Amino acid sequence: xxxxxxxxxxxxxxxxxxxxxxxxxxxxxxxxxxxxxxxxxxxxxxxxxxxxxxxxxxxxxxxxxxxxxxxxxxxxxxxxxxxxxxxxxxxxxxxxxxxxxxxxxxxxxxxxxxxxxxxxxxxxxxxxxxxxxxxxxxxxxxxxxxxxxxxxxxxxxxxxxxxxxxxxxxxxxxxxxxxxxxxxxxxxxxxxxxxxxxxxxxxxxxxxxxxxxxxxxxxxxxxxxxxxxxxxxxxxxxxxxxxxxxxxxxxxxxxxxxxxxxxxxxxxxxxxxxxxxxxxxx
Amino acid sequence: xxxxxxxxxxxxxxxxxxxxxxxxxxxxxxxxxxxxxxxxxxxxxxxxxxxxxxxxxxxxxxxxxxxxxxxxxxxxxxxxxxxxxxxxxxxxxxxxxxxxxxxxxxxxxxxxxxxxxxxxxxxxxxxxxxxxxxxxxxxxxxxxxxxxxxxxxxxxxxxxxxx
Ligand SMILES: Cc1cc2nc3c(=O)[nH]c(=O)nc-3n(C[C@H](O)[C@H](O)[C@H](O)COP(=O)(O)OP(=O)(O)OC[C@H]3O[C@@H](n4cnc5c(N)ncnc54)[C@H](O)[C@@H]3O)c2cc1C
Ligand code: FES
Ligand code: FES
Numbered sequence: 001x002x003x004x005x006x007x008x009x010x011x012x013x014x015x016x017x018x019x020x021x022x023x024x025x026x027x028x029x030x031x032x033x034x035x036x037x038x039x040x041x042x043x044x045x046x047x048x049x050x051x052x053x054x055x056x057x058x059x060x061x062x063x064x065x066x067x068x069x070x071x072x073x074x075x076x077x078x079x080x081x082x083x084x085x086x087x088x089x090x091x092x093x094x095x096x097x098x099x100x101x102x103x104x105x106x107x108x109x110x111x112x113x114x115x116x117x118x119x120x121x122x123x124x125x126x127x128x129x130x131x132x133x134x135x136x137x138x139x140x141x142x143x144x145x146x147x148x149x150x151x152x153x154x155x156x157x158x159x160x161x162x163x164x165x166x167x168x169x170x171x172x173x174x175x176x177x178x179x180x181x182x183x184x185x186x187x188x189x190x191x192x193x194x195x196x197x198x199x200x201x202x203x204x205x206x207x208x209x210x211x212x213x214x215x216x217x218x219x220x221x222x223x224x225x226x227x228x229x230x231x232x233x234x235x236x237x238x239x240x241x242x243x244x245x246x247x248x249x250x251x252x253x254x255x256x257x258x259x260x261x262x263x264x265x266x267x268x269x270x271x272x273x274x275x276x277x278x279x280x281x282x
Numbered sequence: 283x284x285x286x287x288x289x290x291x292x293x294x295x296x297x298x299x300x301x302x303x304x305x306x307x308x309x310x311x312x313x314x315x316x317x318x319x320x321x322x323x324x325x326x327x328x329x330x331x332x333x334x335x336x337x338x339x340x341x342x343x344x345x346x347x348x349x350x351x352x353x354x355x356x357x358x359x360x361x362x363x364x365x366x367x368x369x370x371x372x373x374x375x376x377x378x379x380x381x382x383x384x385x386x387x388x389x390x391x392x393x394x395x396x397x398x399x400x401x402x403x404x405x406x407x408x409x410x411x412x413x414x415x416x417x418x419x420x421x422x423x424x425x426x427x428x429x430x431x432x433x434x435x436x437x438x439x440x441x442x443x444x445x
Binding site: 001002003004005006008028031032035036038039048050052076099100101102103105106187188 | 287289305306307309328329330331333336339342343344345348349350352353355396414415417418419
């Protein structure tokens, strides 16, 4: 690991200003992506701006039917949050599948999305929830869909100096959802495929990860199901088929493209079935 | 305070307040082992995969190989060397010995720190909870059964003590 400067700013403005003035600077959240890359000399920052002291960047809060999750909230805190376990348990499930408990005690939800791996565990639940990323330049904030915030492998929409301050989930009540992760070993491995499906009334949302340069919504399949209260097995199969066709997976060490299409077909069908069958609460 | 890449940190290690100059690129694991001689925490993978380096950072078990020493400024650190009362060993350590949960011993300090944190939070975990809590601590020797039995036994004894 190379040597670098280290700062722990006390204000958002100071953090942003440090980043703007230093081309080789990186924000440090939990460091579970960053430090691994630095250890392997894949990344040689000149400065790490540790966001730890910015307590306003941590916490989960429901205000007037809008859910706020701050960027530096630990993955383990998302996994065990009482409000979330009640309203959006599938988001807690996704958290519980990220790395090991030891990783989750350090890793943050914001770091996961900023790092923008196609396999990012929070990618599919957040885009299926129509979550929005709140971006700060130290003074003003701007907001964009998480789906647009992740722009490609390890790429996000932040401009120089900006940081991610958190996520908003509008109208979080009334979502039934399922999160699913397929990996080579049961725990502590990146996803070969991850999937979130949501049913809200008769609106359906399907998000698939690890099958393109970023997590994807499959809107053609969603539209096909829209308005139907209890789609039958044939229709669910058709929707799942569309998903398997629309993704653009690659062959890699975690699985072949064909394997990924098979997993997507079978599990989208199964998960949607669980949501629509009577008793498929959650 | 800092001078170039060297930073002054203040933190508490096993209950003792410490001040130290560290380089920005030193990990907490390295400082604990090489500066304080606390060699219980081990470097297995060095990348967050194995849990051999587990210590408690402000009460939560983390991989100290992925914590920068500068990040530990103002933090409370607890290592395997700090869990026992003076002149004795901790009930989890005792149970690990009795149940044959230690073979080569490389994973043991990490396992025990994770188990310690679990039992602090949840004094009466079921088997599934124990397995889940320990899922980031790998062992190449025991096959895990003895480890899980040892944690169960320790939980029982510690509960008995608390009365
Ligand atoms: C053993 C191990 C297992 C893992 N398993 C998984 C897994 O199963 N699933 C998964 O998705 N990931 C996994 N990861 C990857 C990683 O833990 C997660 O992506 C984690 O959520 C990253 O968060 P962090 O806070 O540690 O990010 P950091 O490493 O601190 O940051 C990651 C990147 O985002 C930037 N950044 C962070 N926060 C902000 C912010 N608020 N504003 C702007 N930029 C920011 C940083 O500059 C850096 O470039 C694993 C990692 C390890 C070491
Ligand atoms: S040495 Fe830290 S997790 Fe393996
Ligand atoms: S006892 Fe050898 S690795 Fe666990």
